[in-house]
Amino acid sequence: MEPEERRRISGSPDSTQPRAKENGTPGSPARPGSCGDPAHAEVREEGMLMGQLEALVQEVLKESSWWERHGLDWLILALNFLALPLGFLCLRSQSILVFALGIIILGVVHHTFTVKGSHLASHGALSNSKPWSRFWVLFFVEVCTSFTAEQATHGHVKLHHGYTNVVGLGDSSTWKMPFLNRYVYMFFAPLMIPILTPLVALGLLRKEEPRIVLRTLCLMSLGLFSHYWLLIKVSGFQSPGFALLCMLITRGLLAHPYLHVNIFQHIGLPMFSLDKKPRRIHMMSLGVLNLPRNLILDWTFGHSLISCHVEHHLFPRLSDNMCLKVKPVVSQFLRRNHLPYNEDSYLSRFWLFLSRYEELMVHAPPITDVVGLQ
Numbered sequence: 001m002e003p004e005e006r007r008r009i010s011g012s013p014d015s016t017q018p019r020a021k022e023n024g025t026p027g028s029p030a031r032p033g034s035c036g037d038p039a040h041a042e043v044r045e046e047g048m049l050m051g052q053l054e055a056l057v058q059e060v061l062k063e064s065s066w067w068e069r070h071g072l073d074w075l076i077l078a079l080n081f082l083a084l085p086l087g088f089l090c091l092r093s094q095s096i097l098v099f100a101l102g103i104i105i106l107g108v109v110h111h112t113f114t115v116k117g118s119h120l121a122s123h124g125a126l127s128n129s130k131p132w133s134r135f136w137v138l139f140f141v142e143v144c145t146s147f148t149a150e151q152a153t154h155g156h157v158k159l160h161h162g163y164t165n166v167v168g169l170g171d172s173s174t175w176k177m178p179f180l181n182r183y184v185y186m187f188f189a190p191l192m193i194p195i196l197t198p199l200v201a202l203g204l205l206r207k208e209e210p211r212i213v214l215r216t217l218c219l220m221s222l223g224l225f226s227h228y229w230l231l232i233k234v235s236g237f238q239s240p241g242f243a244l245l246c247m248l249i250t251r252g253l254l255a256h257p258y259l260h261v262n263i264f265q266h267i268g269l270p271m272f273s274l275d276k277k278p279r280r281i282h283m284m285s286l287g288v289l290n291l292p293r294n295l296i297l298d299w300t301f302g303h304s305l306i307s308c309h310v311e312h313h314l315f316p317r318l319s320d321n322m323c324l325k326v327k328p329v330v331s332q333f334l335r336r337n338h339l340p341y342n343e344d345s346y347l348s349r350f351w352l353f354l355s356r357y358e359e360l361m362v363h364a365p366p367i368t369d370v371v372g373l374q
Contacts, residue, residue, distance in 0.1 A: 050281045053333050057315055057326050064322065070126065072321040076299060077117055080109045091235035091246070102235075103246070107253025108300055113144040115258060116302040116320065122153050125319045142219035143226075146198040148205055150212060161316050165271050165287035167365060172266045175259070182357035186350075190259045194251035198224070254300060257346075261301065264349040265289045265309050268360050269342065270368035284313040285334050286368075289342040291349070310334075310341060 061069065083105050090102025117140035120126050124133045141149045155174070163170035180189060198220060205213045224247075231243040270286045277283060291297075293307045304312035308323035311330045318326065334341045353360060 047279075049337060049339075050279075053281065053314070053330065056329050056333060057318075060326050060329060061322070064325065068325060069322055070319055073116075073120060073126070073302070073319045077112065080112045083109055085234075088230050088234040091231070091237070103250055104253070106250040108296075110144070110251055111254045111258070111300040113140055115254075115300060115305065118145050118147075118152070119156075119302060119305060120319060122149075122157055123316050125317055138215075138219060142216055143223040146220045146223055147201045148208065148212075148216045150208060151201070151204040157316070161313065163274070163277070164283055164313055165266055165269060166274055166277050167271050167367065169274065171271055171365065172263060175263050175267070176361050178362040182354055182361075185357070185361065186260070186354060187256075190255035191252055193255040193259065194248055254296075257297060258301070260346070260350065260353075261291065261297070261305060263353065263361070264291065264344075264346070265305075267365070268349075268352065268356070271365040273367050276367070276369070281314070282339065284310060285339040285341065288313045289344055289349075291344065291346055294346070 087105035121136040121140045137149045160170040231237045237243040288310045302320035303324040311323045
């Protein structure tokens with residue numbers, strides 16, 4: 001395996017953690033024969049656990065081809081590029097079924113670019129080349145998603161991944177809207193995501209330098225206008241209002257699972273304070289949850305956001321396909337060392353949030369006192 005790939009897999013936005021306290025935790029690995037200062041012994045053992053897991057994952061990477069590390073995910077993105085003309089042409093049809101097929105194709109392509117593409121690009125998982133990685137971040141985040149690349153990278157990679165489930169930093173609180181009731185939030189709020197996304201981006205641009213503001217406005221405008229222009233010129237829409245409505249429908253086709261997935265996988269799990277957060281391997285095993293595989297969501301959102309979210313948080317620079325490939329290694333290692341490996345179904349999490357909405361989405365989350373893992 002190339003040195004660059006080794007650095008990428010072992011790299012982490014949360015490389016430094018406070019040392020452990022003295023007491024043990026029922027959920028932590030057994031510590032037979034430890035001697036000396038218990039705190040130092042625990043820190044050493046936790047560091048060894050992460051090192052052992054990294055070594056196992058690197059072995060899998062070493063045995064993997066470029067096709068497995070990057071190629072399969074690029075094939076999915078390429079097939080979506082190729083499906084775009086078919087989607088726009090289907091919208092020319094007078095047949096309701098063919099027209100509906102066009103809506104579905106464009107909706108799937110849009111979410112594959114804006115969720116899977118943006119997510120992989122923001123983590124540098126699409127290419128080992130820094131210039132190409134930067135290009136794909138700008139394309140998928142700013143042109144396709146109509147969001148600002150700097151704020152997306154800062155909020156997701158540096159905060160959410162660096163401080164997963166740390167209250168006030170990476171606790172997914174940006175997804176909370178306590179002024180909405182449970183039914184409005186779970187069923188109707190997702191419909192506003194296509195409109196709110198560029199509006200939120202414009203608000204965040206106030207924090208950026210003028211050159212970044214100008215670049216982002218140009219790329220966002222390019223993406224939105226290109227979508228509108230293709231509907232008018234290729235799909236043959238005569239009404240600007242109808243074209244805008246079609247844009248809203250296709251961009252919101254999978255908005256419900258998009259919002260749900262973002263809250264299901266972290267909120268309701270242990271939350272930590274900044275001065276008492278556990279070390280990395282415990283933070284990710286305690287505070288991250290995997291959902292079952294789903295054909296549509298695997299394609300559009302990617303394995304790292306659905307069935308391999310634990311693996312993704314432990315090794316955020318892996319591609320979706322590699323997260324899926326190392327999943328057995330990671331799950332077996334965590335269970336063998338008596339660490340949590342959280343999994344639940346989509347419907348189970350949906351009913352949990354619907355029944356405990358006030359507790360999970362309105363009130364401040366309780367801090368989990370993970371004694372001995374800080």
